[in-house]
Amino acid sequence: MTNKTEHDDLTKLAIKYDTDKWGSHYYTQHYHTFFQHLRNQPIKFLEIGVGGYNNPKKGGESLRMWKEYFPKAQIYAIDIFDKSPLEEERITIFKGSQIDESFLEKICNEVGNFDVIVDDGSHINDHIIKTFQILFHKLNQDGIYAIEDLQTSYWRHFGGDSLNFNNKSTAMNYFKNMVHGLNFQEFHNPFYKPSFYDKNITGMSFFHNMLFIQKGNNCEGTNVMKDNIDITLKIRIKYFKRKIISHIYDLFR
Numbered sequence: 736m737t738n739k740t741e742h743d744d745l746t747k748l749a750i751k752y753d754t755d756k757w758g759s760h761y762y763t764q765h766y767h768t769f770f771q772h773l774r775n776q777p778i779k780f781l782e783i784g785v786g787g788y789n790n791p792k793k794g795g796e797s798l799r800m801w802k803e804y805f806p807k808a809q810i811y812a813i814d815i816f817d818k819s820p821l822e823e824e825r826i827t828i829f830k831g832s833q834i835d836e837s838f839l840e841k842i843c844n845e846v847g848n849f850d851v852i853v854d855d856g857s858h859i860n861d862h863i864i865k866t867f868q869i870l871f872h873k874l875n876q877d878g879i880y881a882i883e884d885l886q887t888s889y890w891r892h893f894g895g896d897s898l899n900f901n902n903k904s905t906a907m908n909y910f911k912n913m914v915h916g917l918n919f920q921e922f923h924n925p926f927y928k929p930s931f932y933d934k935n936i937t938g939m940s941f942f943h944n945m946l947f948i949q950k951g952n953n954c955e956g957t958n959v960m961k962d963n964i965d966i967t968l969k970i971r972i973k974y975f976k977r978k979i980i981s982h983i984y985d986l987f988r
């Protein structure tokens with residue numbers, strides 16, 4: 736963690752707008768690392784979860800922070816409660832659930848795809864997974880998908896599990912297993928069919944309670960493999976044969 740007294744620009748704004756993204760959590764230092772190159776871009780930014788729960792006038796702290804941090808961005812948010820009184824110039828809020836696919840589709844049809852998506856909504860494990868499965872497709876190329884509060888992966892009342900760390904239904908396990916896909920081109924398996932995520936995730940970075948997923952074309956190629964077949968295998972077999980022959984030759988000399 737960075738020195739708590741030397742704040743980056745985003746952490747200063749988190750303190751100014753009193754969001755728990757710094758103080759209760761220490762997320763802004765990581766956000767600053769991943770987002771600073773986008774600061775002056777006219778990006779579309781979506782945050783799930785406005786804050787303040789059923790009080791329509793409460794919450795919105797992080798939205799105001801993002802608005803100042805990204806001066807050219809359009810900030811969008813969704814919340815299960817009506818948060819329309821918190822809308823302001825460059826901040827648009829939709830009411831609906833993060834797992835309602837038709838609601839999310841409707842938003843994307845209206846505003847287009849996003850450059851950044853932050854999930855700070857219900858934090859229920861299957862919601863986190865389902866929302867990602869819907870919205871990762873709505874993220875632009877080179878976009879960033881961030882998920883907060885993954886500690887709920889260990890909390891039963893959120894669908895988590897502290898006893899079985901291989902429990903497939905937790906969000907941490909879902910994303911942890913996805914990490915292999917970053918290297919799918921190296922699998923020794925010519926029958927392997929890469930998934931959409933294999934081909935479109937270029938980076939996954941885990942921090943305390945949070946995760947960043949970078950979208951891009953994950954097809955750099957490899958120095959050894961082509962279509963999941965080791966192209967150096969023939970060369971190595973030839974070399975190995977030669978070695979055996981010379982060894983036998985030496986024996987009978």
Ligand SMILES: C[S@@+](CC[C@H](N)C(=O)[O-])C[C@H]1O[C@@H](n2cnc3c(N)ncnc32)[C@H](O)[C@@H]1O
Binds near residue numbers: 785795856
């Ligand atoms: C932790 S607060 C968000 C805080 C805010 N992002 C911030 O940093 O200031 C979580 C919000 O998610 C909303 N929420 C809960 N379940 C939801 C769901 N299924 N879909 C959308 N929003 C939900 C809650 O109403 C609440 O306002």
